[in-house]
Amino acid sequence: MVTIKDVAREAGVSAATVSRVWNDSDLVGPETRERVAAVAARLGYSPNGAARSLRTKGTRTVGVLLPDLHGEFFSEVTRGIDQTARRRGFHLLVSSSHSDQQEANAALRSMRGRVDGLIIMSPDGDAQRAIARLPATFPVVLLNCGVGVGRDSLTIANYDGARSMVGHLARLGHRRIAMIAGPERNHDSDERLRGYRDALQEVGVEPVPELQVRGDFREGSGYEGVSRLLAGRVCPTAIFAANDCMAIGAMSALGDLGLDVPTDVAVAGFDDIPLARFMSPSLSSVHVNIAQLGERATQRLLDAIANESASDPLHEELKTHLVLRRSCGAQGTGAARDPELQPRSQGNAP
Amino acid sequence: MVTIKDVAREAGVSAATVSRVWNDSDLVGPETRERVAAVAARLGYSPNGAARSLRTKGTRTVGVLLPDLHGEFFSEVTRGIDQTARRRGFHLLVSSSHSDQQEANAALRSMRGRVDGLIIMSPDGDAQRAIARLPATFPVVLLNCGVGVGRDSLTIANYDGARSMVGHLARLGHRRIAMIAGPERNHDSDERLRGYRDALQEVGVEPVPELQVRGDFREGSGYEGVSRLLAGRVCPTAIFAANDCMAIGAMSALGDLGLDVPTDVAVAGFDDIPLARFMSPSLSSVHVNIAQLGERATQRLLDAIANESASDPLHEELKTHLVLRRSCGAQGTGAARDPELQPRSQGNAP
DNA sequence: TTGTATGCGTTATCAT
DNA sequence: ATGATAACGCATACAA
Numbered sequence: 001m002v003t004i005k006d007v008a009r010e011a012g013v014s015a016a017t018v019s020r021v022w023n024d025s026d027l028v029g030p031e032t033r034e035r036v037a038a039v040a041a042r043l044g045y046s047p048n049g050a051a052r053s054l055r056t057k058g059t060r061t062v063g064v065l066l067p068d069l070h071g072e073f074f075s076e077v078t079r080g081i082d083q084t085a086r087r088r089g090f091h092l093l094v095s096s097s098h099s100d101q102q103e104a105n106a107a108l109r110s111m112r113g114r115v116d117g118l119i120i121m122s123p124d125g126d127a128q129r130a131i132a133r134l135p136a137t138f139p140v141v142l143l144n145c146g147v148g149v150g151r152d153s154l155t156i157a158n159y160d161g162a163r164s165m166v167g168h169l170a171r172l173g174h175r176r177i178a179m180i181a182g183p184e185r186n187h188d189s190d191e192r193l194r195g196y197r198d199a200l201q202e203v204g205v206e207p208v209p210e211l212q213v214r215g216d217f218r219e220g221s222g223y224e225g226v227s228r229l230l231a232g233r234v235c236p237t238a239i240f241a242a243n244d245c246m247a248i249g250a251m252s253a254l255g256d257l258g259l260d261v262p263t264d265v266a267v268a269g270f271d272d273i274p275l276a277r278f279m280s281p282s283l284s285s286v287h288v289n290i291a292q293l294g295e296r297a298t299q300r301l302l303d304a305i306a307n308e309s310a311s312d313p314l315h316e317e318l319k320t321h322l323v324l325r326r327s328c329g330a331q332g333t334g335a336a337r338d339p340e341l342q343p344r345s346q347g348n349a350p
Numbered sequence: 351m352v353t354i355k356d357v358a359r360e361a362g363v364s365a366a367t368v369s370r371v372w373n374d375s376d377l378v379g380p381e382t383r384e385r386v387a388a389v390a391a392r393l394g395y396s397p398n399g400a401a402r403s404l405r406t407k408g409t410r411t412v413g414v415l416l417p418d419l420h421g422e423f424f425s426e427v428t429r430g431i432d433q434t435a436r437r438r439g440f441h442l443l444v445s446s447s448h449s450d451q452q453e454a455n456a457a458l459r460s461m462r463g464r465v466d467g468l469i470i471m472s473p474d475g476d477a478q479r480a481i482a483r484l485p486a487t488f489p490v491v492l493l494n495c496g497v498g499v500g501r502d503s504l505t506i507a508n509y510d511g512a513r514s515m516v517g518h519l520a521r522l523g524h525r526r527i528a529m530i531a532g533p534e535r536n537h538d539s540d541e542r543l544r545g546y547r548d549a550l551q552e553v554g555v556e557p558v559p560e561l562q563v564r565g566d567f568r569e570g571s572g573y574e575g576v577s578r579l580l581a582g583r584v585c586p587t588a589i590f591a592a593n594d595c596m597a598i599g600a601m602s603a604l605g606d607l608g609l610d611v612p613t614d615v616a617v618a619g620f621d622d623i624p625l626a627r628f629m630s631p632s633l634s635s636v637h638v639n640i641a642q643l644g645e646r647a648t649q650r651l652l653d654a655i656a657n658e659s660a661s662d663p664l665h666e667e668l669k670t671h672l673v674l675r676r677s678c679g680a681q682g683t684g685a686a687r688d689p690e691l692q693p694r695s696q697g698n699a700p
Numbered sequence: 701t702t703g704t705a706t707g708c709g710t711t712a713t714c715a716t
Numbered sequence: 717a718t719g720a721t722a723a724c725g726c727a728t729a730c731a732a
Contacts, residue, residue, distance in 0.1 A: 050401075095436065095442065280605045
């Protein structure tokens, strides 16, 4: 490994000068700068991150703690975080798939001194204890954990989104609206369920316990959810799933049972993953800009790291909006005429 | 931040002893060990990673370089890498969403001295130049880049998978089999296309240029691909898409055109993402264990880091297998009777 | 404008 | 079994 001393010797200057060149200090003569830069390039020098961190107290690294997350959500939130961090010269130390407090704890501990701040997503609250042990001055942004105690936090407008989707179903004439909720003790899940219940109340529909079942946010549980719903004495005319994966599982189950969506049963999901519009029938959903969630969280964290003057904890909620397609029976357009059928970024297609 | 000196002072020992306790050296008395451990716990001490790295030359961190990757693939490969790394006490420094050489280069440079080894996924070869500049002794594992020059590499059995799927379609009687390929200059895409062409040759079907179109691995491009295919003079009776997302887009387009899958046109994909079995009709696909790809890559890398005796570069190929569902017209079972309908891990469902 | 000296927190070497 | 000390590579206060 080529160090700062190697460059210094080769360029005939002191290590301090090389350091100055590298850090764009203006306390260095133009032709010295050029010579040093040339030598550094020739030798393929780049500074040792550990030494730099030790000296400057900064790591230019953001820690990201994620729960056991599958699919689209994970990749999109990471994309948002990564792009924002990189744009501002920060690295990402990622730790995902934490199934319990123990693991979250260990992960947090081992990140000490390796990151300047943390983005923590822990919808089931497993990381709460570990977070509490962190110094209050250490920058942390909470994702989808509800309003954190004394910490910056970001959430999706779960309640509003669920409430307006269920309201929409009710306005279409549905009264027996079922919900396939997410896991218990999950913040997103709880809020979406609350939105569902309140929406029913607002239109004067008595909530029926048999019309509320729980899944785990994955396709299979949506599939099974339908069996349990149809086994009950009241048959739903509409099903609202707490996310798109479960909604897709539900549609699959309905299809296998010979029921037509939306004629026999209307279906709606949450998240609006890219696949939603390509289902048949296309899936109505509550649109969430997931990458933006990661982006905003990172911006807030990096600002906190830069300012270091601890301001009051801020809570931000990301707005959602309904995307009505065929599965809920409200609109008759297929994917071809979906106004949102736009590539999200430049593709590689000819 | 509490340092090793704080603990030493508080416990009435030298810093060296604290270090020994922390690193499980047996050169320390039992009651000293206990006392130091207690103080460390009380003070909430954990060693500064930067200082440790500087001294030991090791970072216990693996760098992960990923291209601009969407959806299931990204999250699964990361999961595999993360779990394996964590089990062996390693962190993950992730840099994703690189769209060109420039960015990949910058990311690689900035990881210098911060990681002990690298897992690089660069199916379009954008990172090749940067990799070549790395010291030959620096541990690197290539993912889906083909057989790397002088580097360990892992790939999916793209060619075999595509070939056997197309062979299967031919055995079902199809002759006009179209392909919606992936982007050009992408290793996975190239190999899957090659498998398609060879399979056709083997059954004595002359390849028709009009039956080969390109997409970008996303749903929208599969949708558009169908328009272009059906605009040609030869109408395909089967469509093989280079991945499931494009296959789903294709099915959506066929549905919008009033064509039935599989009666009018058979469809098959690649990857077998969890959603595939919940499509209607359920999607036939080439199954790939993506998480395992990440897992194997990490094992190989960590072994290389541990051994440090550079052995010959190894190339490993991950087997695939066909999962035949309804979309290709071979089997008549819905998702309910799909033998593979098993939860991939414990869910949170009641 | 440049060089010298010091210390960041830790571990390894040597001494005791 | 434990302590003192040096060194890892870099950035900075201070000297020149």
